[in-house]
Amino acid sequence: MAGTREIPIFAHHLRALFIMAQTQEVLDNVIIKFAGDSGDGMQLTGTQFTNTAALLGNDLSTFPDFPAEIRAPQGTLAGVSGFQLHFGSVEIFTPGDYCDVLVAMNAAALKANLRNIRKGGTIIVNVDGFDAKNLRLAGYGDVNPLENGSVDNFRVVKMDVTKMTRAALDGSGLGVKEIDRAKNMFVLGYLYWMYNRSMEHTIKFINEKFEKKPDIRDANLKVLNAGYNFGETREEATSRFSIGPAKIAPGTYRNIMGNQAVAIGLIAAAKKAGLQLFYGTYPITPASDILHELSRHKNFNVKTFQAEDEIAGICSAIGASFGGALAVTGSSGPGIALKTEAMGLALMLELPLVIINVQRGGPSTGLPTKTEQSDLLQAVYGRNGEAPIPVIAAATPSDCFYMAYEACRLAIDFMTPVMLLTDGYIANGAEPWMFPKSSDLPDIKVNFAKNVEGEKFLPYKRNEKLSRPWAIPGTKGLEHRIGGIEKQHETGNISYDAANHEFMVELRENKVEKIADYIPEIKPEIGTEKGKLLVLGWGSTYGAIKSAVLKAREKNIDVTFAHLRYIRPFPKNLGEFLKNYDHVLIPEMNRGQLIKMIRDKFLIPAIAFNKVQGLPFSAEEILTRIEELSKK
Amino acid sequence: METTTASPDKFTAKELVTDQEVRWCPGCGDYSILKQAQTVIPELGIPRENIVFVSGIGCSSRFPYYMETFGMHSIHGRATAIASGLKATRPELSIWLVTGDGDGLSIGGNHTIHLLRRNFNLNVLLFNNEIYGLTKGQYSPTSEEGKVTKSTPMGSVDHPFNPIALCLGADATFVARSMDRDPKHLQAMLKRANDHKGASFLEIYQNCNVFNDGAFEVFTEKASKKKETLFMESGQPLVFGDNNELGIKLDGFTPIVVNLNEGASANDLWIHDDRDRVKAGILARFFDNPRAAGEHHLPRPFGVFYQEDRPVYEEKMIAQLDNMKAKRGEGDLDALLRGRETWTIS
Numbered sequence: 001m002a003g004t005r006e007i008p009i010f011a012h013h014l015r016a017l018f019i020m021a022q023t024q025e026v027l028d029n030v031i032i033k034f035a036g037d038s039g040d041g042m043q044l045t046g047t048q049f050t051n052t053a054a055l056l057g058n059d060l061s062t063f064p065d066f067p068a069e070i071r072a073p074q075g076t077l078a079g080v081s082g083f084q085l086h087f088g089s090v091e092i093f094t095p096g097d098y099c100d101v102l103v104a105m106n107a108a109a110l111k112a113n114l115r116n117i118r119k120g121g122t123i124i125v126n127v128d129g130f131d132a133k134n135l136r137l138a139g140y141g142d143v144n145p146l147e148n149g150s151v152d153n154f155r156v157v158k159m160d161v162t163k164m165t166r167a168a169l170d171g172s173g174l175g176v177k178e179i180d181r182a183k184n185m186f187v188l189g190y191l192y193w194m195y196n197r198s199m200e201h202t203i204k205f206i207n208e209k210f211e212k213k214p215d216i217r218d219a220n221l222k223v224l225n226a227g228y229n230f231g232e233t234r235e236e237a238t239s240r241f242s243i244g245p246a247k248i249a250p251g252t253y254r255n256i257m258g259n260q261a262v263a264i265g266l267i268a269a270a271k272k273a274g275l276q277l278f279y280g281t282y283p284i285t286p287a288s289d290i291l292h293e294l295s296r297h298k299n300f301n302v303k304t305f306q307a308e309d310e311i312a313g314i315c316s317a318i319g320a321s322f323g324g325a326l327a328v329t330g331s332s333g334p335g336i337a338l339k340t341e342a343m344g345l346a347l348m349l350e351l352p353l354v355i356i357n358v359q360r361g362g363p364s365t366g367l368p369t370k371t372e373q374s375d376l377l378q379a380v381y382g383r384n385g386e387a388p389i390p391v392i393a394a395a396t397p398s399d400c401f402y403m404a405y406e407a408c409r410l411a412i413d414f415m416t417p418v419m420l421l422t423d424g425y426i427a428n429g430a431e432p433w434m435f436p437k438s439s440d441l442p443d444i445k446v447n448f449a450k451n452v453e454g455e456k457f458l459p460y461k462r463n464e465k466l467s468r469p470w471a472i473p474g475t476k477g478l479e480h481r482i483g484g485i486e487k488q489h490e491t492g493n494i495s496y497d498a499a500n501h502e503f504m505v506e507l508r509e510n511k512v513e514k515i516a517d518y519i520p521e522i523k524p525e526i527g528t529e530k531g532k533l534l535v536l537g538w539g540s541t542y543g544a545i546k547s548a549v550l551k552a553r554e555k556n557i558d559v560t561f562a563h564l565r566y567i568r569p570f571p572k573n574l575g576e577f578l579k580n581y582d583h584v585l586i587p588e589m590n591r592g593q594l595i596k597m598i599r600d601k602f603l604i605p606a607i608a609f610n611k612v613q614g615l616p617f618s619a620e621e622i623l624t625r626i627e628e629l630s631k632k
Numbered sequence: 633m634e635t636t637t638a639s640p641d642k643f644t645a646k647e648l649v650t651d652q653e654v655r656w657c658p659g660c661g662d663y664s665i666l667k668q669a670q671t672v673i674p675e676l677g678i679p680r681e682n683i684v685f686v687s688g689i690g691c692s693s694r695f696p697y698y699m700e701t702f703g704m705h706s707i708h709g710r711a712t713a714i715a716s717g718l719k720a721t722r723p724e725l726s727i728w729l730v731t732g733d734g735d736g737l738s739i740g741g742n743h744t745i746h747l748l749r750r751n752f753n754l755n756v757l758l759f760n761n762e763i764y765g766l767t768k769g770q771y772s773p774t775s776e777e778g779k780v781t782k783s784t785p786m787g788s789v790d791h792p793f794n795p796i797a798l799c800l801g802a803d804a805t806f807v808a809r810s811m812d813r814d815p816k817h818l819q820a821m822l823k824r825a826n827d828h829k830g831a832s833f834l835e836i837y838q839n840c841n842v843f844n845d846g847a848f849e850v851f852t853e854k855a856s857k858k859k860e861t862l863f864m865e866s867g868q869p870l871v872f873g874d875n876n877e878l879g880i881k882l883d884g885f886t887p888i889v890v891n892l893n894e895g896a897s898a899n900d901l902w903i904h905d906d907r908d909r910v911k912a913g914i915l916a917r918f919f920d921n922p923r924a925a926g927e928h929h930l931p932r933p934f935g936v937f938y939q940e941d942r943p944v945y946e947e948k949m950i951a952q953l954d955n956m957k958a959k960r961g962e963g964d965l966d967a968l969l970r971g972r973e974t975w976t977i978s
Contacts, residue, residue: 055975201973250978254971264968271965278721298956300963303720303949307713308746315710315743316717319686322704323722345707435974438965473702473718473725476641476681481650481696483705493652494697 024196024240029088031096032191035113036105036129037074038067038081041184045103046083048188052201053087054255054432057245060087061543062430063095063616068285068368075129075137080112089244093543095429097618103187105129105161107138110145122155124187128162159230161186168226169219178216182223189227196242199224249434256433258397258426259286262356263293265404266328267300273412273444275326276301280316282309284335285368286424287358291330310338314355318342321351322482324448324472326408330356332424333375334365337382343417344383345484347508350460350468352411352418355389356404359423359539361614370614371425373539374590379419380568380597386505388512390414391568393421395542398433400426403565409444414515415467421567423589425616426540446470451477459492465518466511516569522577526550527560533629534581536606538564538594540616541587547619548626557630567594575602583629585609587622643680645670650700661812661838662691665759666698668815669728672822678726684718685728686711688735691766692759692838695730709740712747712756716945719752723946726826727754733774734764737793741773745802748831753944755825755832760795763844776921781843795835796937797916800909805830807912808936811837813852817863817934824936830944850922851932860922864915864935869901872931880930887914887930904935912938 032049034042043064053060065082072079086096098118104110106129117123130144145151146158165186169179185206192199203221210217231240256264270277279294281287283306295304303325307313314329321327331339336357346353359375361367379391390410394403400422407420449469451457459480460468471478480492488495489503523529526549537545542563549561560581564570571577578584578598586595587609595608609625611617648670656662673683683701687693689708696703706714715729736744736758747756763781764770770783774795778787799807806828810821818836825832837848850856862872862880870880877893879901890896905911915937920929 051973055973057975057977245977248977250976252970252974252976254974256971267963267968268965271963276721278717280717297963297968298953299960300965300968301953302963303953305717305720307716308742311710312713312716312743312746315706315713316720318706319704319714319717319719320721321717322714323718323725325721327717327721341707342710345710349704435969435971438969473684473722474682476679479681479701479703481685481699481703481705483696484707485705 024242027088027241027243028090029086029092030101030195030241030243031084031086031099031118032101032103033082033084033099033113033116034103034187035080035082035109036103036184037108038070038072038079039074040081040105041181042081042083042105045184045188046085048202048205049191049197050085050087050430051205051255052192052197052199053085054253055201056197058087058089058243059092059246059248059432060085060430061092061095062086063425064428066369073137075106075108075134077108077112077138080109082109082113087243089246091246091248092431093547094616094619097620101191103191105183105187107134107140107145111138111140114145114150117154119153120155122157123151124157124159124190126161126183126187127158128160159186159190164226164230165223168223172215172219172222174215174219179219182219185220185223186227186230189224189229190231193228193231194240196240199228248432251434253432253434255430256398256401256435257289257428257430258394258400258422259289259358259428260293261398261400261433262330262394262404262420262422262427263290263297265401266294266326266354266408267297267302268401268438268441269405269408269444270302270326271300271438272441273326273408273446275324275446276303278303278305278317278320278325278327279330280305280307280320280327281313281330282307282335284310284332286360286427287330287332287335287356289427290356290358310335311342314339314342314346314353317353318346318349318351321346321353322349322472324470326354326412327352328354328356328408330358332358332360332368333362333378336375336378340383343389344385344387346417347387347389348484348487349482350415352415352470354404354407354411354418354420356407356420356422358427359421361612367614369424371423371540371616372589372612372614373421373423373541374593374612376421376538376567376590376593377596379421386509388509388568389417389419390512390515391419391421392566393539393564394426395537395539395563395565397426397429397431399542399565401433405441409442410515410518412444412446413467413518414465414511415470416512421539423540448472449475449478451475458490460487461490462507466507466514513569516572519566519569519571521573522562522564522571524560524562526553528558530580531560532558532581533583533585533626534560534562534578535585535587535622535626536562536564536578536594536598537587538567541589544617544619544622545587548622551619551623552626552630555627557626559626559630564594567597570601578602578604578606583607583632585625585629587611587617587625589616641679643674645674647680648673648700650698652697654698655694656691657842659841660691661761661840662695662759664812664815665757665818665836665838666695668818668822669699672819672826676726676823676826682724683726683728685730686715686718687730688732688740689766690732690735690764691761691840692730692732693735709735709738710743712736712740712743715754716743716747716750716752719754720946720949723753723950729754729756731756731758733758733760733762733772733795737795737798738773745798748799748802748804748833750945751805751830751942752946753829753831756834757822757825758795758833758835759838760835761838761840761844762847763840765840765843769843776924794916794919797913797919799833800912800916800938804833804938805942806832806936806939807916808833809835809837809934811848811852811934812839813848814934821935828939830942851934860931862918862931862933864904864906864933864937866904866906866936869898869903871901878931882914885914887918889928889930906936906939909938909940
């Protein structure tokens with residue numbers, strides 16, 4: 001970058017490689033968890049390490065885990081912010097179960113994560129975060145867990161991060177507060193050393209981020225290097241590790257988070273459809289990042305509208321859809337609850353609308369920053385009246401792109417509101433994505449209705465998809481009125497006729513069911529067309545199930561994995577498909593919602609496996625369940 | 633709201649009548665409002681296909697069904713939010729929002745104030761009948777205290793909203809009041825609302841002859857109208873009374889009624905200025921209940937209380953899009969898909 005000074009580190013790098021070459025251990029995958037106070041910069045540290053891993057060709061998956069409070073009391077368990085990264089030279093499907101390395105910036109971070117470290121794993125601790133005050137705040141009392149045997153099963157690397165950061169910046173002219181804020185760079189530098197990573201990406205990042213604050217820039221670079229050098233010059237024997245690039249499908253990749261993928265998917269759909277994109281919403285965790293991302297791309301004819309409340313969010317989108325825009329609203333459970341009446345309106349109006357629910361722990365305010373899949377029944381059934389709405393769900397962060405795009409396609413093709421379910425886990429999680437070319441994306445055709453001379457315009461006349469015309473204001477001769485009251489077939493006039501009501505209710509249902517003719521059939525992701533056990537997933541359980549099923553099959557267990565992306569309607573062949581297996585296991589992060597639908601529709605004795613802890617399944621949990629069932 | 637176009641195809645009031653049977657109760661004030669709207673709109677020079685009526689729920693909200701334009705009869709209280717999204721994406725449309733005291737000030741009150749502060753360029757027609765009609769006669773947020781209704785057999789203990797003061801408080805850029813029983817004035821106010829560029833709020837006193845008959849009769853009936861109403865015209869003194877013998881004078885910030893026949897001078901009268909926000913606030917508070925107040929109460933003002941020119945939301949929104957396009961060029965989808973950093977596995 002022009003005008004900035006880059007500190008040369010490559011010499012260190014080479015020397016380090018030379019010295020350490022003999023003690024290096026090659027690993028195929030590693031799980032690191034960065035944990036500290038929510039002000040310690042753990043999310044940034046994790047993201048930097050992640051981006052570097054991605055650029056070095058590792059496959060990876062991440063999961064940030066942060067408190068609901070922006071600045072919870074320092075040093076307490078409530079204030080612990082974490083970022084878990086799983087990367088490797090092999091294919092990675094989840095952020096991992098137990099971490100190999102825990103970075104604990106204080107006592108609370110250790111306490112919150114101790115049970116999630118693999119036996120024999122490494123704990124890198126900032127000993128300055130284990131003083132009397134921190135121990136007390138973490139609830140350890142007078143006992144230092146580093147000294148009472150609590151960490152005997154682990155390899156512990158103790159560092160005076162605070163002290164060394166201060167020493168590195170002695171004479172920098174910065175205040176103690178500013179100096180301490182650079183602590184995370186020390187740890188990051190050390191980990192770069194430990195995993196033999198190039199610091200190039202992070203150096204570039206620091207140079208850009210602090211371009212206008214040269215003293216802060218230099219401080220961060222200095223501490224980053226100090227951390228790296230600390231690894232190199234430390235006298236205690238510490239292993240270094242190397243993780244080669246992953247053998248994933250050849251192509252060009254980028255890193256993507258779920259919410260970001262949703263936003264890009266919406267923009268792509270609008271662009272392909274030739275429509276302006278309107279996003280009416282109200283800020284809510286964990287959906288707000290969709291709004292943030294979209295608001296950065298106004299040059300794509302994206303209009304973002306931060307409404308006064310959730311209801312106005314969806315209603316403004318309905319207005320935009322009436323006007324001929326690709327209209328979208330997004331929220332999480334509590335906000336979706338508020339939008340339900342308007343969803344009913346949208347389905348009566350038969351206007352295209354995409355509703356995104358980035359699910360979080362419920363009910364009520366529930367667990368805002370934690371993940372759950374407990375809004376499925378709300379999505380499918382949660383409206384007054386017979387109110388069918390197509391429901392689809394994304395499986396992974398990058399899948400959010402395709403499913404957002406698909407939601408737009410279905411909404412426009414079938415003139416209907418469509419609900420897209422994601423959740424906090426994939427919304428904030430990241431993975432490498434072999435992004436498509438715009439020309440490879442399927443077309444989305446929009447045919448606004450035109451006036452045909454001498455023909456009476458019928459706003460509710462149907463085509464072969466049972467879809468009605470999209471007749472937008474400004475089109476001469478198509479003046480018409482639509483509303484939420486039951487309407488007469490074809491004319492759309494108000495009708496209280498009994499037989500007409502039943503006919504229309506069935507028609508709206510048939511329209512949604514008809515979508516099954518235009519979506520892919522279900523097939524095994526892994527495994528066989530017939531077999532003993534099928535694990536049926538939906539949404540973000542994809543990665544954990546896939547890992548578990550792969551491991552089970554290595555153990556010669558007859559198990560197949562299939563994943564539902566379309567929940568209303570189900571893929572046409574689902575009923576037949578399920579009958580090909582002796583047992584069907586359905587893991588869900590709820591009390592058993594998809595399973596209710598499956599049992600109801602197909603009358604099969606599917607087996608539930610539920611977890612409602614605000615946390616994703618670990619692959620191990622699912623594997624254990626598969627092993628139990630395989631003995632049946 | 634202001635809409636200008638080249639030379640649209642002309643249409644008549646009759647062509648604004650739909651084939652739907654009007655289902656308001658016989659004698660309802662809504663008939664007059666519909667008639668005045670159908671009379672005024674063809675004169676505005678707006679192509680009919682660019683006109684959209686949006687409503688919520690309530691008696692007034694049936695309005696769009698009777699206007700041969702584009703229309704949406706939506707859900708309770710939300711027409712404001714729906715119109716916001718429509719205007720944001722289709723700024724060239726002439727949008728008329730029809731709402732009532734329940735729809736716009738109770739269940740949809742939140743959206744109303746936010747629509748006004750944002751200043752979308754559209755017209756809000758709030759039919760105020762001080763009662764819930766469609767649900768058959770419960771008190772509304774504009775019903776007077778003590779109102780005996782089906783849901784308040786012992787009288788309402790709710791303090792009512794003053795809709796004009798509320799809208800001024802929300803920084804509306806055009807605030808006016810008219811009534812169903814004064815066709816000429818209502819037509820003029822509809823035109824003024826349309827002429828204003830920004831969110832125009834027009835409160836229309838509307839008689840519900842079934843559940844709240846006579847709520848406004850002191851303002852609308854010949855015998856009392858002149859004494860009880862004050863028709864404001866910018867640049868003109870505030871006068872009222874059978875022979876305009878009464879006037880309003882400001883004593884500091886306190887309005888007082890003076891009689892020009894009893895020695896008061898016409899030169900001392902308050903000259904209405906519809907761009908004076910402070911005085912609009914005082915006029916909004918001319919809200920005495922003529923039945924409850926004694927002899928010396930203030931008349932109820934009609935006309936434009938206040939208007940100001942303020943940039944409209946949709947134009948500011950579009951300017952941001954244009955700015956970003958100027959800076960970065962039209963969005964390149966492949967560049968967006970690629971993101972900032974990529975790596976290649978071969």
